[in-house]
Amino acid sequence: MNTDELTTPALLVESAALEANLAAMATARPGAQLRPHVKAHKCTALAARQRAAGHPGFTCATIREVEGMVAAGLGGDLLLANEVLDTRRLGAVIERGARVTLAVDSVATVEAAARGGVREVVIDVNVGLPRCGCPPERAGALASLARERGLEVRGVMGYEGHLMMHTPEDDRARRTEEAMKLLLGAHADVGGELVSGGGTGTYAVNTWVTEIQAGSYTLMDTSYTAAGLPFQQSLSVLGTVISVSDGMGGGEPWAVADVGLKALGMDHGNPTIGGAAVWYCSDEHVTFKPERPGSVRVGDRVRVLPGHVDPTVAKHEAMYLVDGSRVLERWPVDLRGW
Amino acid sequence: MNTDELTTPALLVESAALEANLAAMATARPGAQLRPHVKAHKCTALAARQRAAGHPGFTCATIREVEGMVAAGLGGDLLLANEVLDTRRLGAVIERGARVTLAVDSVATVEAAARGGVREVVIDVNVGLPRCGCPPERAGALASLARERGLEVRGVMGYEGHLMMHTPEDDRARRTEEAMKLLLGAHADVGGELVSGGGTGTYAVNTWVTEIQAGSYTLMDTSYTAAGLPFQQSLSVLGTVISVSDGMGGGEPWAVADVGLKALGMDHGNPTIGGAAVWYCSDEHVTFKPERPGSVRVGDRVRVLPGHVDPTVAKHEAMYLVDGSRVLERWPVDLRGW
Numbered sequence: 127m128n129t130d131e132l133t134t135p136a137l138l139v140e141s142a143a144l145e146a147n148l149a150a151m152a153t154a155r156p157g158a159q160l161r162p163h164v165k166a167h168k169c170t171a172l173a174a175r176q177r178a179a180g181h182p183g184f185t186c187a188t189i190r191e192v193e194g195m196v197a198a199g200l201g202g203d204l205l206l207a208n209e210v211l212d213t214r215r216l217g218a219v220i221e222r223g224a225r226v227t228l229a230v231d232s233v234a235t236v237e238a239a240a241r242g243g244v245r246e247v248v249i250d251v252n253v254g255l256p257r258c259g260c261p262p263e264r265a266g267a268l269a270s271l272a273r274e275r276g277l278e279v280r281g282v283m284g285y286e287g288h289l290m291m292h293t294p295e296d297d298r299a300r301r302t303e304e305a306m307k308l309l310l311g312a313h314a315d316v317g318g319e320l321v322s323g324g325g326t327g328t329y330a331v332n333t334w335v336t337e338i339q340a341g342s343y344t345l346m347d348t349s350y351t352a353a354g355l356p357f358q359q360s361l362s363v364l365g366t367v368i369s370v371s372d373g374m375g376g377g378e379p380w381a382v383a384d385v386g387l388k389a390l391g392m393d394h395g396n397p398t399i400g401g402a403a404v405w406y407c408s409d410e411h412v413t414f415k416p417e418r419p420g421s422v423r424v425g426d427r428v429r430v431l432p433g434h435v436d437p438t439v440a441k442h443e444a445m446y447l448v449d450g451s452r453v454l455e456r457w458p459v460d461l462r463g464w
Numbered sequence: 465m466n467t468d469e470l471t472t473p474a475l476l477v478e479s480a481a482l483e484a485n486l487a488a489m490a491t492a493r494p495g496a497q498l499r500p501h502v503k504a505h506k507c508t509a510l511a512a513r514q515r516a517a518g519h520p521g522f523t524c525a526t527i528r529e530v531e532g533m534v535a536a537g538l539g540g541d542l543l544l545a546n547e548v549l550d551t552r553r554l555g556a557v558i559e560r561g562a563r564v565t566l567a568v569d570s571v572a573t574v575e576a577a578a579r580g581g582v583r584e585v586v587i588d589v590n591v592g593l594p595r596c597g598c599p600p601e602r603a604g605a606l607a608s609l610a611r612e613r614g615l616e617v618r619g620v621m622g623y624e625g626h627l628m629m630h631t632p633e634d635d636r637a638r639r640t641e642e643a644m645k646l647l648l649g650a651h652a653d654v655g656g657e658l659v660s661g662g663g664t665g666t667y668a669v670n671t672w673v674t675e676i677q678a679g680s681y682t683l684m685d686t687s688y689t690a691a692g693l694p695f696q697q698s699l700s701v702l703g704t705v706i707s708v709s710d711g712m713g714g715g716e717p718w719a720v721a722d723v724g725l726k727a728l729g730m731d732h733g734n735p736t737i738g739g740a741a742v743w744y745c746s747d748e749h750v751t752f753k754p755e756r757p758g759s760v761r762v763g764d765r766v767r768v769l770p771g772h773v774d775p776t777v778a779k780h781e782a783m784y785l786v787d788g789s790r791v792l793e794r795w796p797v798d799l800r801g802w
Contacts, residue, residue, distance in 0.1 A: 211706065211762070212704075231707055252709070256709070261710070369595070377594075389802075392729075392775075407731065409774050409775065437726050440779070464471055
């Protein structure tokens with residue numbers, strides 16, 4: 127099958143770039159040193175490639191992701207790196223044999239974990255991002271409470287999300303060290319074998335954790351590329367040019383493709399198109415100005431590079447693994463929803 | 465069923481507000497004067513309510529929306545108000561008895577329509593938004609070409625999307641008049657019974673078209689509400705508070721709910737939460753500062769109001785029609801994808 131036969135908009139993953147990214151990360155963070163985060167791609171077929179690259183456990187952001195990974199036979203060691211209260215759904219998959227470790231950061235989430243049939247937790251520690259995680263000085267007491275409730279405490283996690291795209295890189299390293307010292311201090315009080323953190327932006331400079339939670343390195347986007355990382359953009363959204371204009375009122379000519387904001391994560395801004403300037407996106411359209419007027423015709427296919435990969439993928443039912451214009455495989459995006 | 469039992473994030477539609485919106489529009493634009501645009505809600509159950517309110521035809525933005533409306537028995541008079549080249553899918557539903565009129569704006573799209581088995585078209589005219597639509601002065605020639613190819617030309621459409629939220633409203637009216645004069649000029653050359661255009665932002669001031677293509681009036685969002693329209697925000701995203709912080713380094717306290725940017729259309733910016741200031745969204749989280757610290761606890765439910773309703777709905781599998789905390793119906797968002 128050729129990409130020209132795909133209904134657009136369609137998510138494409140360039141196989142060679144994906145394989146290079148998988149290999150580069152497996153070299154830098156081999157085996158259990160990486161716990162790939164599936165929220166970036168929401169695709170069990172891609173997760174299976176990550177396991178084949180040597181990484182045995184996975185990170186999830188939602189209960190649905192946990193359930194989907196278990197259903198795909200990838201539930202051997204899952205970390206749900208997020209607070210949840212609907213813990214009975216986790217208890218149900220654990221009961222059937224999956225291993226799921228849940229992040230907790232409060233008395234309420236510890237008690238929900240115990241109540242729902244969760245057996246293992248990590249203490250989520252705030253390391254500077256104003257989001258989840260307890261203050262480092264309270265981690266030890268929460269671990270004690272968890273153990274009192276019969277939970278196994280596997281260690282700590284702390285996500286330095288505010289530093290993922292921080293530049294310059296030497297300052298990213300310095301600030302990551304500061305954040306991880308908070309996490310290691312908490313770990314001294316908590317114990318356990320896991321110190322989990324990091325992401326695609328800090329995988330190289332975060333040398334304090336026992337495992338990195340990166341996911342976006344597989345697909346990449348224009349934001350992470352701008353952060354100076356050694357991974358290639360393997361993901362794009364294939365579109366069809368549906369309208370070409372000569373310009374309006376003597377203005378510049380433009381073209382329109384069928385890749386709109388319903389097909390793109392927009393929180394990092396507009397996508398980019400090679401050889402063109404993107405003007406704006408609407409629901410089902412991207413309007414852009416080709417560098418060479420006349421070079422774009424109705425029916426042409428274009429590749430649109432998203433600003434933020436994670437929410438882009440979550441909008442599509444499937445991604446297509448391709449080698450240029452040749453479609454190799456169709457991978458369902460089977461971890462969507464909640 | 466109570467909303468407390470719903471898995472979060474969950475789309476809620478307040479029944480009374482929806483009914484008020486449906487009634488207000490049906491009074492202002494009764495019957496065929498409104499051709500509701502289903503892209504705003506992607507939900508055939510809601511479209512059925514619009515038909516029950518007296519509107520016989522519908523507007524679609526994608527082929528999938530057309531196919532889904534036909535499957536739901538709502539395919540009596542559909543306008544696909546967008547250019548497409550994959551016209552065989554439309555020909556297939558027309559062959560089985562649906563009535564589908566397709567927008568065309570170029571020789572290529574006219575020829576694709578004829579080739580794919582489409583029988584009826586409107587000429588899409590550019591009225592000032594740099595997107596699709598032919599220049600007004602070319603509309604007559606395109607209509608002639610379409611008729612030569614055996615297509616029935618039902619009239620013209622032109623979308624003044626650049627004016628939907630234009631303020632002040634009297635200037636919105638003046639500029640809409642200018643745009644619609646371009647469309648009426650094209651209509652004089654094209655003929656046919658349809659002059660289709662407008663949207664929720666201009667339904668009251670666009671008195672030149674024969675039918676308005678509004679959809680967002682049913683659900684509304686913070687952007688349209690800011691534009692001074694008489695419709696109520698019926699849509700919200702229900703979330704669960706999963707973490708509450710005392711503040712960090714002496715800073716202000718905050719809370720986190722499980723309504724992240726994967727559950728929200730972000731192209732109009734952050735959502736809002738009553739009684740709180742939203743700081744930022746990440747994939748599965750919204751971090752916000754409650755006006756009254758201590759008023760929010762882990763496990764509380766919050767309603768998050770999206771900035772842009774259309775892409776928000778497209779991220780969810782279903783919406784729940786509610787009366788306060790009582791769940792009345794579950795409506796699948798069955799027109800998603802492409």
